[in-house]
Amino acid sequence: xxxxxxxxxxxxxxxxxxxxxxxxxxxxxxxxxxxxxxxxxxxxxxxxxxxxxxxxxxxxxxxxxxxxxxxxxxxxxxxxxxxxxxxxxxxxxxxxxxxxxxxxxxxxxxxxxxxxxxxxxxxxxxxxxxxxxxxxxxxxxxxxxxxxxxxxxxxxxxxxxxxxxxxxxxxxxxxxxxxxxxxxxxxxxxxxxxxxxxxxxxxxxxxxxxxxxxxxxxxxxxxxxxxxxxxxxxxxxxxxxxxxxxxxxxxxxxxxx
Numbered sequence: 315x316x317x318x319x320x321x322x323x324x325x326x327x328x329x330x331x332x333x334x335x336x337x338x339x340x341x342x343x344x345x346x347x348x349x350x351x352x353x354x355x356x357x358x359x360x361x362x363x364x365x366x367x368x369x370x371x372x373x374x375x376x377x378x379x380x381x382x383x384x385x386x387x388x389x390x391x392x393x394x395x396x397x398x399x400x401x402x403x404x405x406x407x408x409x410x411x412x413x414x415x416x417x418x419x420x421x422x423x424x425x426x427x428x429x430x431x432x433x434x435x436x437x438x439x440x441x442x443x444x445x446x447x448x449x450x451x452x453x454x455x456x457x458x459x460x461x462x463x464x465x466x467x468x469x470x471x472x473x474x475x476x477x478x479x480x481x482x483x484x485x486x487x488x489x490x491x492x493x494x495x496x497x498x499x500x501x502x503x504x505x506x507x508x509x510x511x512x513x514x515x516x517x518x519x520x521x522x523x524x525x526x527x528x529x530x531x532x533x534x535x536x537x538x539x540x541x542x543x544x545x546x547x548x549x550x551x552x553x554x555x556x557x558x559x560x561x562x563x564x565x566x567x568x569x570x571x
Contacts, residue, residue, distance in 0.1 A: 329523050331360040332501040335443065338494065339412055340368070342441045342570045349409035352433065354398050354426075355416025359386040360502070365412075366390035373408065375401065398426040403433045410434075414443045415504055418470045423477075427484035440485065440571040443494070445506070446474040449565035455553045456509065456564075459540045463526045463533065478569055485571050492568040495561040506564035510556055512549055516541055 339361065345351070347369030353362040356374035358381050366372045366388035375394050376382050382393055396402040398413075398420045411430050420426045430440055447467045450456070457464055472480070474491060482489045498510040505524050508514035516537060521527040527537075543549040556562070 329357065329360060329503060330501045331364045333364075334497060334500075335414070335494075335502060336361060336364045338568065339414070339441050339443070340365070342492065342568055343410045343412070343439050345370070345410050345439060350407070351410040351412060352401070352403065352408040354401070354411060354413045354430070355419065356385070356393075357381050357416070358384045359391065359393070361412065361414050362386070362391055363388050370410075373403070397421075398429060401429045401433050405432055406435045407433050408435065409438050411438070411440045412442070413440075415445070417442055417444050417477075423472070423480060424484055427481050431485040434485075440481075440569070442481075442569040443566065444471070444477070444569065445564065445566040446471055446477070447565050448473060449563070449567075450506070451563050454509065454562070454564065455512070455549070455556065456506070459515075459543075460526075460536050463536060467526065474565075474567060481569055481571065487571050490568075490570040492570055493563065494566045494568060495563045496566060497561050498559065506566070509562045509564055510559065512540060512544060512553075516544075 343351070348371065350371045350373065351365055352373045352375060353359070353365070354375050356362045356376045359374045362372045362374040363386040370390060372391045373394055374385065374391055375396050375398070376385070377395065377397050379395070382395065385393055394402055399422050411434055417423065417426070434440065447464050478489045478491055496506060496509060500507045503514070503520055503523065505526050508520070514520050515527070527533055540549070
């Protein structure tokens with residue numbers, strides 16, 4: 315959580331709910347408006363607020379005080395302090411659970427998934443947006459510049475099949491894996507959203523709001539090389555083909571229960 319107390323100070327500058335991700339979440343939830351949805355690791359409540367706007371009663375669960383203090387407000391939203399391993403809700407109290415790009419920060423995934431099962435109603439739905447960087451297309455230029463960072467991501471992001479298997483075991487229900495190639499113009503600027511906009515990685519606000527870029531001398535070396543190659547034209551010479559693509563498979567997917 316310390317990293318999110320750090321990046322949370324400017325989180326809302328770059329992290330905004332993208333309507334396409336919101337729509338995908340709603341399609342997978344398949345819940346009627348006025349249903350109660352728990353957003354685990356809600357951050358500043360970007361997706362919580364979008365669901366609240368659509369009539370859902372949303373409980374935004376977030377451990378970081380700095381995130382909560384900047385959190386969006388809506389009459390249909392309730393903020394709670396807490397961790398995924400100890401959800402402060404009663405058994406079978408929510409109709410749906412969402413988690414967007416937060417599960418890799420959980421300390422004990424097995425316990426988190428059991429907690430999800432505990433608070434979810436029998437016919438409820440779980441929708442988790444996450445990623446497996448091993449699934450990112452092999453020729454992706456990000457590996458050439460941010461290889462050390464992405465290799466570290468292997469340690470915190472389990473392989474998709476292992477993650478789906480663990481979720482299935484803990485909730486005792488089938489799990490669907492729904493790939494999500496990233497559009498080039500996502501409003502929600504997490505690490506991989508700059509796949510067609512290399513200049514984005516040099517933006518200080520983007521760096522401050524993206525946990526893999528928020529610290530370390532290693533990060534500086536990666537960014538310096540990218541800056542050099544953008545200046546001298548080497549990046550465009552090697553990767554200009556990517557500028558013609560509208561979406562790209564960076565290894566993101568929804569787990570749907």
